[in-house]
Amino acid sequence: MREILEVALRTPDHGKLAPWRFVIVPADKRSALADLLEASYRAEKPDAGRLEIEAMHQFAHQAPTLVVALSAPVEGSKIPLWEQELSAGAAIMNLLHAAHALGFAGGWLTGWPCYNGDVRTAFAGEGERIAGFVFLGTPGKPLEERPRPDYDKIVSIWDR
Numbered sequence: 001m002r003e004i005l006e007v008a009l010r011t012p013d014h015g016k017l018a019p020w021r022f023v024i025v026p027a028d029k030r031s032a033l034a035d036l037l038e039a040s041y042r043a044e045k046p047d048a049g050r051l052e053i054e055a056m057h058q059f060a061h062q063a064p065t066l067v068v069a070l071s072a073p074v075e076g077s078k079i080p081l082w083e084q085e086l087s088a089g090a091a092i093m094n095l096l097h098a099a100h101a102l103g104f105a106g107g108w109l110t111g112w113p114c115y116n117g118d119v120r121t122a123f124a125g126e127g128e129r130i131a132g133f134v135f136l137g138t139p140g141k142p143l144e145e146r147p148r149p150d151y152d153k154i155v156s157i158w159d160r
């Protein structure tokens with residue numbers, strides 16, 4: 001895990017602000033995370049059904065390893081917030097590339113837990129936001145491909 005996160009720390013970062021942080025959720029805390037998600041979900045949606053609650057538990061327990069990535073912009077910096085947030089996304093992508101290079105698979109998820117205030121305060125400090133829940137593990141089966149954007153629609157040559 002440290003080797004993977006050390007790669008994430010080498011992310012392009014204008015102004016050397018390190019506007020991101022990572023919180024590892026250890027295996028013995030995953031049930032506590034599930035309980036937090038359930039309580040936060042019920043507080044926001046008192047009429048939540050069984051399947052919605054099960055989805056919160058499934059979210060918390062998927063994959064053996066979980067890193068919560070935080071966008072932690074430095075307030076008052078001359079580096080625009082936009083650039084600091086871009087760097088947070090890049091740090092997560094570096095983390096995923098490092099995990100895949102070492103033979104693991106990883107997924108970057110947000111979903112409801114990312115945007116709930118109670119969940120955010122359980123991980124993030126003032127001015128910080130959850131940028132993603134990064135789940136890591138060893139692939140149990142070959143990864144499925146999905147449609148990718150058409151190169152010619154996305155890439156163009158500047159010609160003015």
Ligand SMILES: Cc1cc2nc3c(=O)[nH]c(=O)nc-3n(C[C@H](O)[C@H](O)[C@H](O)COP(=O)(O)O)c2cc1C
Nearest residue numbers: 089106107108109110111112131132143144145146
């Ligand atoms: C900010 C962000 C949030 C995402 N959140 C989710 C999510 O909540 N659920 C989901 O199925 N995929 C989510 N994705 C997409 C997955 O990370 C991933 O791109 C997708 O599963 C396909 O994986 P692949 O591109 O490696 O094949 C998110 C991607 C980003 C960049």
